[in-house]
Amino acid sequence: MSRADVSEKAAVVGFDPIERRWVTGETASLSFAAAPALDGELLVDADAREAVTTDLGNITHHRPAAVLRPRSAEDIAAMIRFCRAHDVSVSTRGAAHTTLGQGLTDGLLIENRTLDRIHSIGADVAEVDAGILWKDLINAAYERSPRLSPPAITGYTSLTVGGTLSVGGLGGLVGALNTGLHVDHVRELEVVTGTGAIERCSPEHKPDLFEAVLGGLGQCGVITKAVIDLVPATERARTYVLEYTDNGEFFRDVRTLIERPAIDHVYAELYSPESAPTHRLYATVLYDPDAPPNDEVATEGLTTEPIIDDTTYLDYAYKIDTLVDGMRETVGWDHLVKPWYDVWLSGSVVEEYVGEVQAQLSARDIGPFGISLLYPQRRSHMTRPLPPLPEANGSDWVFVLDINTVAETPGIDPAFVEEMLDRNDRMFAHARDQYGAVLYPIGSLRFTAKDWRTHYGDKWTAFRAAKSRYDPSGILTPGLHIFQDE
Ligand SMILES: Cc1cc2nc3c(=O)[nH]c(=O)nc-3n(C[C@H](O)[C@H](O)[C@H](O)COP(=O)(O)OP(=O)(O)OC[C@H]3O[C@@H](n4cnc5c(N)ncnc54)[C@H](O)[C@@H]3O)c2cc1C
Incomplete structure (x- = not known):
């Protein structure tokens, strides 16, 4: 500049x-x-x-x-x-x-965030400004009769529509098994490109821009509006909570539950090996009171007995918001250092990788206000070229593993930051080389322009071409260093 x-x-x-x-x-x-x-x-x-x-x-x-x-x-x-x-x-x-x-x-x-209007909500679609929070849309759609919801809801909902569409948007609490990502439910976008042109794009109109912006990390344009699918929402959510101390038993039940038609959503928390349990699995059925879930069918053949947690749909959708809001007030969560590690892994290697990583996790690796999470996604519902995913290697499942490390106290601590960023670099190099892992770029990995080219793989040429076309001066979103050496 x-x-x-x-x-x-x-x-x-x-x-x-x-x-x-x-x-x-x-x-x-x-x-x-x-x-x-x-x-x-x-x-x-x-x-x-x-x-x-x-x-x-x-x-x-x-x-x-x-x-x-x-x-x-x-x-x-x-x-x-x-x-x-x-x-x-x-x-x-x-x-x-x-x-x-x-x-x-x-x-x-x-x-x-000042682009904050919900323009319309129809029977199965909403047009919104990209600066609204997902929880604003969830609330507005749920108030409709009949109730509606976005098909995929992130674990935390105080995220903007434009932000999650730029990274991918994985259904942390709703939509892991049968819906794909946020980017799979966009019909049309309004985008301001790096030349200052205002464009509408969709799978039919300017598809190169549409595909480069969804999951495109703000490289080719600023998303200003999105037309997003909505689906019928239920009144309640019943979650079966299962605890494990054995990685093999945990994954046996994960595989059973993600393939079970009665189950709508699955995710898990992982803890350090000195904890008990070491794994906690959450399997949820979304339902209306006139058709409650059959607990026996939902949990048949699992290796452990579930605890049942039955809540309203909105309490379920906002459970991480409630947790985070609490930490915001009590420990100043916003100001704590968070060197997060987030990777995609094919279903063909996830059990082995999680077993290996978890055996080395210390309590410090997560921190008292952090969490480690595992989210499955069915690949066949993921329709967009971005974000990049690992090779399938025969599995229709792909998982995000998050190690959401949070420092214990606020303040600048370069030694802690260096230690954790070095850990992330080391872990990622090993995961990529040995397990074919691919970055989910919400976390703290020091990627060079060369790393990004590897990351995009066979999608690089199209992404690079879109960057040249829509941001020819290379002014947009420099913080990722994707095109830094060009
Ligand atoms: C507690 C918590 C839980 C989470 N749970 C999930 C989860 O379940 N699933 C999941 O997928 N992610 C999850 N995330 C990660 C989250 O999706 C990303 O951090 C996402 O970037 C958040 O959206 P944001 O509005 O904060 O985006 P920002 O961090 O503000 O932006 C993300 C990137 O996109 C760019 N960008 C932002 N808006 C636009 C726009 N309108 N047009 C173009 N570029 C833009 C930014 O420049 C930046 O590079 C979680 C994060 C937290 C903190």
Whole structure:
């Protein structure tokens, strides 16, 4: 970016583990005095910029030169054209729940949460602004008669539509077995490209843009609106909670439950080997009171007895929100360092990999406010080219393993960050080389441009072509370093 104009001094705001240096607020800032007129706001004051220097990970810090709170796609288009003309990078921020600066920039930061309208909800579809939170759509759709829901619901729902569509959006609590990802349920998008053009795209119209933006990590455009499938929602959710101390028994039951038609959703928590249990499995049936689940059919042939947890649909959908909101208040969760490790694994290797990793997990690897999770997905319901997945190797199942490490106390601790990022690098190299694992890019892996090319594999050529077409100046979303050496 242009470094010509103003520069200012400020206190240390963090430690950059990629460049291995302390970061101060001493960031040159372009004069935005000549910026175009907008419906929304363009902020250059220190407070507005300081508030968006990091993400949920609290590891990487970049203070933007300006913050845009758009009120329209036209605002974003006008500012992208302005930034392109001045060679300023641009990133979009949803709820900023990634953990290694994926959405940060020294240039213009678009706070997309101000695009917050639900435009319409029909019998099986909604048109929404990309800055709304999923819980806003879940609430609005559920109030309808008959009740509706997005087909896939992430474990945590205070994430933006644009943010999860940019990473993939895995149904952490609803939609693991039979629906695919968030990106599989989008009919149409409105996107502002890196040239400042406002485009509508869908599988039929400009499919190259549609496919490059869904799961595309903000590289080819800013999603401003999405037309999303809705499905009938039930009134209740019954969860069978099963505990294990043996990896083999756990996976035997996982395999049984994910193939069982009576079960709608499965996920699991993993703990360090000194814990008891070491694995906790959650299998859920979504139902209406006039057709309650048959517990015997749901749990037949499992290796252990379940505990039954029966709740309303919305209490079930918001159970992780309730947990996170609690930690926000009690331990300042937002400010704790979170060096997360998140990978996709084929169903053909997941048992062996989880067994190996879990045997080495210490309590410190997870932390008192962290969690390790395992989510299955049926590949045949995943229809989009992105996000990249591991080779199937004969399995229709693919799993995300998360080790969501959280530091015990707030504050900058470079030694802890280095230790955990080194752990992530080491674990990922081994998982990729030995097990064919593929990154789920919400976490804290220091990928180089070369790593990204390997990551995209046979999808690289199309993704690279879309980047050249829709962001020819390479100004969008620099925080991932995907095209850094080009
Ligand atoms: C407690 C918790 C639980 C989670 N559970 C799940 C889960 O069940 N399933 C799952 O898949 N993920 C889960 N995640 C991860 C989550 O999907 C990602 O962190 C996602 O990025 C969050 O959305 P966001 O709005 O915070 O996006 P951000 O972090 O703000 O953005 C993500 C990336 O997309 C870009 N971006 C954001 N908005 C746009 C846009 N409109 N157009 C173009 N690019 C954009 C950003 O620049 C950034 O690179 C969870 C995260 C947390 C903290």
